[in-house]
Amino acid sequence: MKLLHTADWHIGRTLNGYSLLDEQKYAFKQILQIAKDEHVDGIVVAGDIYDRAIPSTEAITTLNEMFKILNIDNHFPIYAISGNHDGAKRLNYGRDWMEFNNFYINTLLEESFKPIETNDTQLFLLPFFDPMDARVYYQKKGLDEASVKDIRTIGDAMSLVLDDMYKLFDPAKKHVLVTHFAVSPSAKDIDLTSETTSKVGGLETLNATQFDKFDHVMLGHIHTRFASPSENIRYSGSPIKFNVKEAKTTTNKGFYIVDTTKKSERTDLREITPGTDLIVLNETWETLVDPKFYSKQPVDQDWFAITIKDFDRTKHVSTNIRAQLQDIYGTVVELDYKNIENKNTEAESQDINQLNDESVVDQFFESITGNELSKEQKSIVDDIFVELRSE
Ligand SMILES: [Mn+2]
Structure with a gap:
């Protein structure tokens, strides 16, 4: 299947008090146009859909309109997850009936173990969660107390989560994971000349090797695509520049068009031109x-x-x-x-x-x-x- 991978829309974000809504709408129009031109089978939004847990009414109206245009007017399936900026429990409002229109949104860990099945692909939607969420989930599931206590870092939690996902793999299909974390490259992929990769690290960071069994991992969280750990584990980056630091680089923002049955390539990138730069x-x-x-x-x-x-x-x-x-x-x-x-x-x-x-x-x-x-x-x-x- 052909997916459009975008993330970190942060609808409602401001820059030193200036609203970015118009710029976000301008970027959305380009995403929509390319989705139509490329006849994609779905739109992936990999978390941080809103900028805050309780978004402004203006932000809600704007996002509602965007999703309506994509899903109702143009019949694109939507595959979305919540990020650390979203209020997971609020964002999942309407989830059960949106699914009837091929609008899938996961905001809680427990929702992530039911892949969306298409002809050739299994899509796993894993929202942002923290080690405590994993402890609660695995305790409920009946994991022994010692193992639950062993979940200390996000890496510990992710190992358990991924093992459970791997058990659900249909070997006849491709496997795509959509998630929202900081992922650093595995040792073999580290480009020592790159500034970005050396800065990614620390306790909150996952290692790319954990995701080896997936054909494609579509990430949100880091706002630049240049932080992608590898060709098949990628950040799309945000659709617009959010701060002055980002504006200092001349490269445009963008998103990816990925054929899940093929390897990811550099040519998957589609650039977004800023309206107001x-x-x-x-x-x-x-x-x-x-x-x-x-x-x-x-x-x-x-x-x-x-x-x-x-x-x-x-x-x-x-x-x-x-x-x-x-x-x-x-x-x-x-x-x-x-x-x-x-x-x-x-x-x-x-x-x-x-x-x-x-x-x-x-x-x-x-x-x-x-x-x-x-x-x-x-x-x-x-x-x-x-x-x-x-x-
Ligand atoms: Mn973000």
């Missing part, structure tokens, strides 16, 4: 306000994250920096300064542990609003910390 500028004040410079920028069209480099604040005490930049560029979602006196220091940012609590709030406020806290605001912050410390 996020442009990162790192320039001096003089350059930023120079018409020769900004006339070449997509002002009033895209969003901007601006760092003013070599900035001498003493020369601009009476200027409302943010207002002036917004006049020129339109939407400035993030504003930062690099002071001229720090020019030669290596560290780009200060070590937060070196700052006291008040300064952290102070600098955060400044980086977001472009203004310093007023005397009155400062005294409110001070009071709060005094109160907190006395508790």
